[in-house]
Amino acid sequence: MTAGSARSGGRAIRVGLDVGGTKTDAVAIDGSGEILGRVRRPTGWGPDAVVQSIVETTLALAGEAGFGTADIRSVGVGIPGMVDSGSGRVLHAVNLGVESLDIAERAGSVIDAPFAVENDVKAAALGAASLRGDDASMAYLNLGTGVAAGIVAGGRIWRGTHGSAGEVGHISVDPHGRVCGCGQRGCVETLCGGGALARAWGRPGELPVRDIFDAAEAGDPVAAALRADLARGAAAAVRILVLSVDVETVVIGGGLTALGTRLEDDIVRALRADAENSPFMRSLHLDERIELLPIGSPVAALGAALLTAAPAGYPITEKETAAHG
């Protein structure tokens, strides 16, 4: 019996990994999309350690959820970097110390299953769309250290021609704004990226944005201005996504969602304030079109698992994902 026929005769489990800068989050789903198990492990630094993290996390997940590697039908990997849609090669994953890496080739020599690789935010968009359970178009807006969105329409990730679809973090919305890490001025990310806000705040802390919110509530004017920036930037990202792609819903996730309803209320208020003088903007009902993900929701790992799934509504295979770009 070949490994291939073992897989197809096995339990048809799809593994999805979200390889983050500090930890790798993994889920296993069965044929019906049910989550069978979840594990989190630290991520190593550099290409070899990243591959090792992927392999070890997958094996740990198999142990935890009680399946063998022969039961694995596919492994999907979401990773913070550019993913070349043709080759599946990861490029410029700077937070992982990876300049160029063929995960399918490297990890596939240990775990004999088809691999699919996608940018983590795009994978998270697919996962978030799956959790919504309808096939309306949506964008997943990730407010983390950086800011980016993934777009899902017709059950597929919209990558665009060169994979830069959803890169709304680097659209400038203020010619006099702060200089962005990308070199431009006034990018959305300078307003609502956790990294940019922490730099502007300039004080140490585990989650500087929470400190900013707390200080703003205590009356600190610098913190209040930064808190307003965060809402303004997120609102700008939502507006850009609706006025360019016109997605039905913008689901907001990422580390900053740890702020919960304080963040959501701020963004809703900013959207309403922007629409106050504009019948056109009011007609879009943006304040009703956003949703905050619960913190810790495994959308990126789930979306990664779904990269190779082809049930109704998610007709994405490795080949189609590549061709789609």
Add this chain to the structure above:
Amino acid sequence: MTAGSARSGGRAIRVGLDVGGTKTDAVAIDGSGEILGRVRRPTGWGPDAVVQSIVETTLALAGEAGFGTADIRSVGVGIPGMVDSGSGRVLHAVNLGVESLDIAERAGSVIDAPFAVENDVKAAALGAASLRGDDASMAYLNLGTGVAAGIVAGGRIWRGTHGSAGEVGHISVDPHGRVCGCGQRGCVETLCGGGALARAWGRPGELPVRDIFDAAEAGDPVAAALRADLARGAAAAVRILVLSVDVETVVIGGGLTALGTRLEDDIVRALRADAENSPFMRSLHLDERIELLPIGSPVAALGAALLTAAPAGYPITEKETAAHG
């Protein structure tokens, strides 16, 4: 013989009309997409006159190109207003004095053919994509009195959930910018819309934007600032389209393209200046991804004619167009 069988047995000519604020532009195409004829007639004001313009322009086109109404397989109409994708009803076409109009019902009672109706910029996007002749994704950016874009991907108009896809003219890119007609401040349209520029210039003229360019070349600092605004706004629109949808090409059309290479050179310079400090923006090669349409190119009428066409690459029917929204 019924009218229907006469049509299917006839020459299968598709008529496309671009109903503009002052004139209606019409083309007829045969089954291979060849343009058989083109006429332009003044557009009337108000719903009755608009319907009459559509009917009379179609009949004039038939006379000019030598076909009978029984040869008409379909009539597509591009119109500046919101088009409800379900009903095909035109809403808020303020420049035509139309609040709500069912063109298919009204004009269809005179010309017995299926009608399809679409927003004029979205129709123009389809026409521009057809002229390009490949199926790469593209956006058509219309720089006219107002500013809007249409997106075509996979040979189809991307309408979005509520038809607001491509409305990049009303994305604010400067919180301290001029107030827009939409009520917001610093919209893309305040920078590069012909109407906004003419208001800011404040002097009469047939094409105020040409006067602005000429005055800028003669050393007028107000004109130079407005000319820079135009380039900056158009560059922002291009950036937004690529960083949200990641279209391969942005084709620029609309009345302001009468400025020709002076406009194109300005936009290319603005895109290059923005990318100067940003390796990320340079990697997108935006300056190589724009194209200016020749002035007078009948893209909106051609796209309207193609709304009901279903050759390879343009599988859009009335029903599919509606369902796509």
